[in-house]
Amino acid sequence: MQYRFFAGKGGVGKTSCAAATALREAERGADVLLVSTDPAHSLGDALGRALGPEARGVPVRGRGRLRALEMDADAALDRWIAAREPRLREIASRGTYLSREEIDRFFRLSLPGVDELVGLVELERLRRELEPERVIVDTAPTGHALRLLDTPALLAQLARVLDDMQEKHRQVASALAVGRYREDAEDALIAEIEGEARDARERLRDPERAAVRWVALPEALSVEETRDGLDALASMGVRVDEIVVNRVTPMPRARCARCEARIASERDAIGALLDRASAPVRLVPRLEGEPRGIDGLRALGEALGRDDHGRGLIATKTRATRPAPRARPAHPIGFVTDASLRLALFGGKGGVGKTSCAAAAAIAIAEQHPDRRVLLLSTDPAHSLGDALELRLDDEPRPVPGVEGRLDAREIDATAELARRKEEHARGVDAVFDALRGGSRLDPVLDRAIVHDLVDLAPPGIDELFSIVAILDALDDAYDLVIVDTAPWGHTERLLALPATVREWVKALLAVLLEYRGVIGLGGLAEDLVALSRSLGRVVETWRDPARTAFVPVTRAAALPRAETERLLGSLASRGMRVPSVIVVADDDRDGAPRCGPCARALADEADERRALRTGDAKMVRAPLLAVPPRGVRGLRAWAREWEVAR
Incomplete structure (x- = not known):
């Protein structure tokens, strides 16, 4: 297994579970790289040590090895572009009417969603350079983790845009060379990006190389989001090897109204999840104290590795019903936020x-x-x-x-809404090019394709x-x-x-x-x-x-x-x-x-x-x-x- 991604709704314990799993596997002898791709990193907080974009060693017992880092997506994108910038600029100048100054302007722009755009590419670079046996990834919450895993489609789309731009150069070069065209460095770049997209897609869809471990809580909202997330991953062809239900309340040793109320509620949520689960379900008990630092994570790792998958947690019976809500009069809520705001x-x-x-x-x-x-x-x-x-x-x-x-x-x-806007602008592009047929200086077929691709990208x-x-x-x-x-x-x-x-x-x-x-x-x-x-x-x-x-x-x-x-x-x-x-x-x-x-x-x-x-x-x-x-x-x-x- 090269990659294991921990995904799920925010606050379910993805970071702690990813860190605990990485620590457990390292202490069992593996060479593990633990990476956070969440722009709001908390991996260093969980490990109890300062982390940055460079891999740092984490002390472990035994002969294994654990390194950890918090990805700097902006720096990763700058590094990816810098290695390809001359060829990207050349393709842009060949395929558009932009001047060099205008192309420079686009290269200086920030990209929204850079953490999702570059995440998989950077993970593969880290794996090749650091050569760990496996990479464990703490992802951003659900919606953004799914975008990260959909990176192969975006890379393929980028390659298609560049190929359309390069095609204008190919046709001109072929005409000047009487039908002969020799591929150049720009063609090699397009093939490289196409290969990255293809390799990333194959890697994610190969159950021997990549899998997602979905983390949820025994709560109705978390179960609903889990169902949606699992459906999305299935449509991508990405395997979920386990569903971790974290912080399940164990039966208290003494009378406790809070524990008993939680158990009654959690039993319903877990039952609803088990009815629809498409992967093995592991129940992890709520631990006493926050699983923070090496010792806390080690205890969580033991719970994540139990052979019984924690099924004993749902064999208990509750001794009390849920407490009735207390009736309290309404009071002004202006201490939260001023109602006169917009x-x-x-x-x-x-x-x-x-x-x-x-x-x-x-x-x-x-x-x-x-x-x-x-x-x-x-x-x-x-x-x-x-x-x-x-x-x-x-x-x-x-x-x-x-x-x-x-x-x-x-x-x-x-x-x-984005899809609607794209479709709207695509119709506008067609209308412009339809009006230009005949005496235009443009090549209608190639320029139309390029503008369509840019609208879509x-x-x-x-x-x-x-x-x-x-x-x-x-x-x-x-x-x-x-x-x-x-x-x-x-x-x-x-x-x-x-x-x-x-x-x-x-x-x-x-x-x-x-x-x-x-x-x-x-x-x-x-x-x-x-x-x-x-x-x-x-x-x-x-x-x-x-x-x-x-x-x-x-x-x-x-x-x-x-x-x-x-x-x-x-x-x-x-x-x-x-x-x-x-x-x-x-x-x-x-x-x-x-x-x-x-x-x-x-x-x-x-x-x-x-x-x-x-x-x-x-x-x-x-x-x-x-x-x-x-x-x-x-x-x-x-x-x-x-x-x-x-x-």
């Missing part, structure tokens, strides 16, 4: 509860301000907002039943642009407040940087169109680009206006989420974004229910983590960590009534 973005590390927090806050605000029209919007490519609301959602806003106010909800389908992450456009449109569509459930932090940070990045793309594309103006005219594409540039400028202004926009980080009272939250707060401060509060989802003892020893110790540990979290000027809001996660309008409403300002 835009509130909820974000954080995957799995901390940001979707539930965004939904609960939206319900509370809509009911406390019935005069305001509120939209609850999900920009996470792996949506779970509909599951949290127990409502079927799609790309059209729809009212949320049961809310005593005006609340709509929507899950943005950015991929579908979009780096991963560009579809998130349409999430931004959708937010802006919602603000223009008479919504008084838009509450956004964002993707996990690494990709939300990319979303926040995207307007500036895309504006540079737009300026470069407009410059190209101006060069082509005398040949094909500007057409509707130029008008779209000008309108987009103006919209992106408005987005940046809106995000940086504290009277209109706020960002509400959501975190858990544990070491890894706390470390990432503090990095998140630093990034938001550097972008000039207002942070009125930080929601910490944590256990509390207000219910007075009996607790077992591990739950009592976990409560004390969480209190320590809350005290250690540095939130600056932002208020800390404590949302209780329920034994059974809240779902539906009634459950989310009741949960929001439990929130309180901690300090």
Whole structure:
């Protein structure tokens, strides 16, 4: 097995499981390379040591070897382009009407989605240069991990664009050489990229060389996302060799209302997963204490390697039913975010509860301000907002039943919107070239193919642009407040940087169109680009206006989420974004229910983590960590009534 990818919904423990597996295999004698491709790296936090883009040794017992690194995708892309830049430039100059200066401008642009674009290529480079026996990969959360695994299709598409450009040169050279054409270095580059795409596809589809280990939690939302992820991997032909259900609650040794409630809920979720599982299922118990550092990861690794796959965890019987929610009166939720704002973005590390927090806050605000029209919007490519609301959602806003106010909800389908825009522009390209038949200076067949390919070739992450456009449109569509459930932090940070990045793309594309103006005219594409540039400028202004926009980080009272939250707060401060509060989802003892020893110790540990979290000027809001996660309008409403300002 050359590659094993750990994938799944954010916050399920992918990083810990990947690190624990790598440590276990190294201590059994293997030479292992452990790599994080998540732009919001937490692998170093899990191992308890500083990591960077260069492989560093991790001490292990026995004769095995473990090296670890956190991938720097921008540096990896720069390295890949630098090795091929002269040939890429030559192909671009042969196949387009761009000047050398304009080609240079494109090479200086940042690429949205660079971590997904270059991830597989960089992994293969590392494997060849470092020669480990196996590579274990900690991926980004679901939607972005699936894009990473779809890299072969993007490489093949790039090779096709370059080949169409090179074909113009081949035809001219053949005409000048009376039908004879000799392949050159540029043809070799195209063949190289085609080979990389083919090899990557074959490697991922070979069950002897690559497999995915899917990590989930014994919770309804995680099970739903697991089903969707497994279906997507099956359509790619990628094998899932095991489904790891992490943090399964073991039967307590003493009376514990929280453990018993969790077990009852988890039994339902695990049963639903087993009914649909297309791979072996392993149950891993909730460990006492966070599996952090070598000793903590070693204990998790032992659980991941048990021969019984943890099946004894579902053989237990519960002694209690789920606790009934406590009835509490509604209270103003202004301590979370000012309801007079136009835009509130909820974000954080995957799995901390940001979707539930965004939904609960939206319900509370809509009911406390019935005069305001509120939209609850999900920009996470792996949506779970509909599951949290127990409502079927799609790309059209729809009212949320049961809310005593005006609340709509929507899950943005950015991929579908990108496909629609591509099709729209492709029709525009055909219309232009159809009008040029006859006296044009262009070769209609080749130039048409090249422009079509360029329209179709979009780096991963560009579809998130349409999430931004959708937010802006919602603000223009008479919504008084838009509450956004964002993707996990690494990709939300990319979303926040995207307007500036895309504006540079737009300026470069407009410059190209101006060069082509005398040949094909500007057409509707130029008008779209000008309108987009103006919209992106408005987005940046809106995000940086504290009277209109706020960002509400959501975190858990544990070491890894706390470390990432503090990095998140630093990034938001550097972008000039207002942070009125930080929601910490944590256990509390207000219910007075009996607790077992591990739950009592976990409560004390969480209190320590809350005290250690540095939130600056932002208020800390404590949302209780329920034994059974809240779902539906009634459950989310009741949960929001439990929130309180901690300090």
